[in-house]
Amino acid sequence: MRPTSPAGNSDVRRHNTAMVLAEVLRRPGLSRAGVAAATGLAKATVSSLVDRLVAARLVDESGPQSATGRGRRGTGLVPSPTGPHGLGVEIGVDYVATCLVDPTGGEHAHRVRPGDNRGRPPAEVLAAVNRAVRSAKADAGRRGVAVGGLGVAVPGLVDRVSGVVRAAPNLGWSDVDIPAALGAELPVLVDNEANLAAVGELATGELAGTRDFVLVSAEIGVGAGVVLDGAVRRGTHGFTGEIGHVCVDPDGPVCSCGARGCLERMAGPAAILADAGVTAASAPLDRPLADLAGRLAAADPAALAAVRRAGVRLGIALAGVVNLLDVPAVVLGGGYARLHDWLAGPLGEELDRRVIAAQWSPTAVLVSALGGKAAVYGAGQAALREILADPDTYIRRVADPAS
Amino acid sequence: MRPTSPAGNSDVRRHNTAMVLAEVLRRPGLSRAGVAAATGLAKATVSSLVDRLVAARLVDESGPQSATGRGRRGTGLVPSPTGPHGLGVEIGVDYVATCLVDPTGGEHAHRVRPGDNRGRPPAEVLAAVNRAVRSAKADAGRRGVAVGGLGVAVPGLVDRVSGVVRAAPNLGWSDVDIPAALGAELPVLVDNEANLAAVGELATGELAGTRDFVLVSAEIGVGAGVVLDGAVRRGTHGFTGEIGHVCVDPDGPVCSCGARGCLERMAGPAAILADAGVTAASAPLDRPLADLAGRLAAADPAALAAVRRAGVRLGIALAGVVNLLDVPAVVLGGGYARLHDWLAGPLGEELDRRVIAAQWSPTAVLVSALGGKAAVYGAGQAALREILADPDTYIRRVADPAS
Known part of the structure; x- marks a missing residue:
């Protein structure tokens, strides 16, 4: 033709x-x-x-x-640092966060709005998200820059084609259509929070430019971002990174998903806190994790033993990942980042023991550089990247918003 | 500049x-x-x-x-079907195979030379490989076509930069420099047999054009080829696909690698045959696997129970892979392909139970289309692809062989 x-x-x-x-x-x-x-x-x-x-x-x-x-x-x-910005949104279990990311990767106007989103009707949460988005757009307006697209991080399974959240158990959501709820003004990209945290880590900080790693992040649930050749893998449907449901013991306890011995059930934050005897009534986990870190620093035997057991289990799951994908680094994020100093030892020993190529390719156990900001910053970055990957579509949209 | x-x-x-x-x-x-x-x-x-x-x-x-x-x-x-061909070589535990692959993907001159390579000095095996390569080049000469490069499949860990085989336990090899041994006449690409089998499956047969799958292949050992976006992943060092050493039971028996409960130790061919009470003195496994298939067809209870247990264990490992990578299909190759009809049931049940997104993304359990030819054909394809990906370098090399 x-x-x-x-x-x-x-x-x-x-x-x-x-x-x-x-x-x-x-x-x-x-x-x-x-x-x-x-x-x-x-x-x-x-x-x-x-x-x-x-x-x-x-x-x-x-x-x-x-x-x-x-x-x-x-x-x-x-x-251009004054070109179209990506607007990042994170829908957390107990907050909504926003930020703006400029075309050089700079982060602006980071805001966190606390609020318990568990069990709240999705429409109510999305109304709050819409208010946060309008406020971030106003921030952009005051800075004299355009918002080119939205990225939204959620703790759940997201269909990569439609952007529909198929399931977000810790929010109590199923089949929530975020792009429809956020209006048709701007393109909306929705993805899992661990995937977007990995996008954030890739774009800035110590991991910037790192081509291959797996970020494993513990919030209420446990998820991973799989980075290969400098890009976060989203998989065929968008459901990558569900390391929380990798089996670490076929005879282990039954997980909320129905299977036995999942990593999340045996070494997620709730399991570690329970094993260590730290009371965690509900989210947020900040206070009980700080309590646990205090006990670890004071060399409390029960706390040390619980975190060691979790490190071994995390090591079993991550050794499988490294055996399969040959990544040179695993990165601990969220609650695991706070426990890095105690997890890294037993985790590293398990990697040495179980990774068949360990003697030629030792695996680094790193800690997230962005901390709690990773997912919202990554959401803004992801929105920005969509524009930079296809600038002509952005230019035509701006020239003729009705098209 | x-x-x-x-x-x-x-x-x-x-x-x-x-x-x-x-x-x-x-x-x-x-x-x-x-x-x-x-x-x-x-x-x-x-x-x-x-x-x-x-x-x-x-x-x-x-x-x-x-x-x-x-x-x-x-x-x-x-x-052009008469353009430079890729020459594929497979160094098996009990044979050396060769074939030629033309630029349209056609396979020619497939030859298998039986011979027990276990424990034989690497130099002897490589001398036999060199003879097989010369013979395949003569085949190409008779066809009036040029050989543009060599691809070599081995059952072991291969350094992707140097092409050195770091370890091939079932051959008894460590640090064997195949490119050096095969001379400087042609470019030599060396890779793991499961990776190259996946290259072969990708290029032809029923899986041609499939963008994402994991091929899990059982020979003496168990390995996988991870295909994402239509390309086999080789990882940072070349050590991907070591699914045989993914843990399926932390309390399981000790594997030859030193760790407990590896898939290969608990559901590799030797483990299945032992569990089913079929005697397998040594490689090749063709006869004992045929014996096992006969018992399965005759509904022998011990054989059925052994293969069911292996299917569950394979399901535990592959559910982890699917949870992590969101691939829509797993493909059984080698010895697993022969047992597909009995493995697929329990394996599929375990995938349904353990893959968190199973209700939105059921995983197909397929069987290798190329069978025993997959690795050698994939080796030829891989050599061909190097030429097609950088034709200018090939053209300059042919114009001035000394450069």
Whole structure:
């Protein structure tokens, strides 16, 4: 088929616009001629695409890029910090958080609104989310920047095509259509909180640029973000990272999911606290985890033994992951991050014992760099990445919001 | 940096040559003008790159592509079945196999040379491999085609950078440098047999075009090939797929690796045969597995119970994989393929019970389409793909073998 139809030309422009922006993001300061050389596109094509990216504030032209004295053509192209921002939202069990992420990855206007969302009707929670989103948009307005898209982190199974939350047991949700509830003004991306926490870790902090790791995060439940080749895997349906339901003992106790010996049931925060004899009436877990950390610091034998048992179980599950995927690092997030100093020993021993290639590829046991902010920041990053991966669609949407 | 250096120009040509060939592979029959439109490259650039691909027999020009009457420019470009072939080698515990794979994926000259390689000095085995390779090259010569590269499948842990076999316990190998032993004439890619079996399944048969699955294959050991987004994952070091050492019972018996309750120790072929009371003195396992299949067909209670227990254990390990990666299918290969009809039931029940998203994403339990040929065919495919992914390097190597 010869691409003479407008659809064909528009596909080519979409592809080439993305290619040009990707080149600028990869090598900030590149000139238009440099982009042409790197992409193989004609210089005139590159110039017209760059003009559109500059007009949409996705790219800035900085000072002279080289001393060639050829004026604008010689200026350097850089991602614009005042371009469209990603708006991150996290629907936690006991809070709603928001933040803005600019095209250079900077985080702004981080806000956490406490409130128990368990058992509350989803419509009520989503109304609160809508208020938080409006407030974050107003923040963006005051900063004179556009919001280009929404990312929403939830503690549950999310269908990656529709964005529907199939199940979020700790919220009591099933089949909640978040994109429909948040309106059609902006694109809405919904994903599991551990996946988005991994997106956040990937984009900033000590793990930035790390190509392969598994983040295992304990909130009320236990989830993982699987990062391979610098990207978080979402799987065929969007249901990756359910490490909380990996079996660590087929004769173990029955989990809320109905199966025996799941990691979450045997080494999740509730199990650790119960095993250590620390009372945890309900969420939030901050206070009982702080209590547990205090007992650990005071060398309380029951607390130390409970966390050691949890470390072994976490090690059994993570050794399976490392045997399967050959990742060089596991990262502890959420409640596990707070217990890292006591978990890392027994966990590391189990990895050494069970990873068949351990002598050639020791596994690092790291701690989350972003802490409690990881999921909401990752949600903003994910929304931003959707724009940066397909800038032409963003530009056309801004030019003609009805389209 | 302005790309004025020859290195810069050569990088661009390398990139563009690969892009042009990828387009022809993706849409066979495309014209030169069609390639230009699809890639955004100038028509003159495309024509010169296509000329080089045709000269190297990587691409053929077929009859008129359309009725535009513009002669050669209108002919269709297709991958050439007489272009450079990939030479696949499988070093099995009790055989060495070879085959040739042409650029359209066709398999030729499949040969299996029986011989017990266990405990034999690696140099002796590699001398036999070298003889098999020379014989396969002679086959290629008689067919009038070039061999572009070697792929070698081994039952062990392979360092993906150096191609050194770190450990192949069932061969008794450690630190065996296959690329050095097979000479410098051709590029040599070495990988684990389960990984290459997955490459083979991906390229042909019923699973061709399937984007995501995990192949779990039982030979003497148990290994997996993890396929995500249509590519076999090799991991950071090359050590992926070691599902045989995923823990299915922390209180289980001690495995040869030193850990307790590994899948291979509890549900590998040797364990199943022992549990069923079938005598298996040594490899090859063909005869005892045929004996077991006979007993299963005759509804022997001990055999049925043993395979059911193995199915449950395989289900525990694979439910963990599906929970983590959200793949829609698991594929049974090697000895497991022969037992598929009896394993699939208990395995499927365990997946239903343990996969947290099972109600929205049932997991198919499939059987390998290629059977015993999968690894050697995949080895040839992998060698071929290296050429197709970087045709410029192949073309330069053929033009100047000393470079």
